[in-house]
Amino acid sequence: MPRYVDPEARRRLVVNALFRVVVRDGLQRTSLRAVADEAELNIGSLRHYFAGQQDLMRFAMQSMLDRVGGRLLEHLGRIGDLDRLPRPERLRLATGLLAELLPLDERRRAEVTVFLDFNTAARTDPAFGDLTHRAAEGTRKLVHRVLARLEASGTLRPGLDLGLETERLTALLDGLGLSGVLHPDILDARACLDVLSAHLEDLARPAGPSASAN
Amino acid sequence: MPRYVDPEARRRLVVNALFRVVVRDGLQRTSLRAVADEAELNIGSLRHYFAGQQDLMRFAMQSMLDRVGGRLLEHLGRIGDLDRLPRPERLRLATGLLAELLPLDERRRAEVTVFLDFNTAARTDPAFGDLTHRAAEGTRKLVHRVLARLEASGTLRPGLDLGLETERLTALLDGLGLSGVLHPDILDARACLDVLSAHLEDLARPAGPSASAN
DNA sequence: CCCGTTGTATCACAGCCGTGATAGAAAGGT
């Protein structure tokens, strides 16, 4: 029984509307009025929950980082003890986790799209501050952790420079997300996943090439 | 002895000014007036050479595609017969060619930055039409060609799916460009080049690991 | 000299934008 209106729910409503506008029209055309219209709210109401444009944008960015971050932590928890699983299963789980960062369905496509627009805008717009910077560091931390777990379980081929491989895999994910969002006709969801899968398989030790015998 | 003013030179002047504004302030804040100011031209003069904003943007995008494309063709021509070169040299040349797409110095950093802003904008702005689409196809064509040459010269390890490897390498280049431009403090020029170099080395056949004996 | 072409500069207009101010309705405690 919320007293008055639940402000948190209102903010979620607005942020979701903002995401839809960004996906549909791009961040450039995402104005306070456009978001208010999309949320079927009066701009006056909207401004009652957000002090201004900067607040709204920062809150939206932070919200989406929280959401994606939450999902990634879910995946991480679900993995748990990696060593007890068969080798192909380990790679499958790692792929599934990192695939959370690829535009493989409408939800993730929207997330990657918004994330891309925010990031490019953040290059020159101080409104986002260091949000994108910390996000980039977080992604690398995660990727590094996944690679470290795979290595600890003996799934990777030896002699890899984990620092370099972290950057390589991160760049691959970013690039797949970029093309998947901007050129979905060239790189569709299936191709995205195939490339990621192939890359992880490539990092795995060539013990079982599984070319002929499975 | 140019009759009147050389219109082509004027357009180049304007386009260069536009690039500077985009790099400095972002495409969002790149207005006709800002470009005119940067070019030290009156906005009326500017509009004498460009019908409107769309024309200017399209022309700028096309110009930068031409420039980068020209440089890539230069590299391609300079390579010529790959098979006559020693193996490490082949990889070095391929790396140098593809490094043209990475923000390794101020010129390339500016190009990648502008290219990124244009591409993200093109997702929702019909002004750019299919320019970015053809650019994306062109990049893949180039990457595929490089990989095919390397394979034809026996430099790559066997059994590679060139189509998939093309997407992988393209995504890697895009991702390196993205991080190199947006987070240069996390991924500096050296790291960019190292990752690309390592990737190509990884695609090369492990015949000579060159760990001890060269 | 004259005149058409080319280039430069300026004004005005409508359309957005973010934002401050303000008024009034709705809600809930006393």
Added chain:
DNA sequence: ACCTTTCTATCACGGCTGTGATACAACGGG
């Protein structure tokens, strides 16, 4: 009933945008 807080709604202002129209200078050929 009353009052405070919360919420919705609207107006107005200055600023920036692209663009059409227009006036005027500069150039180059007849």
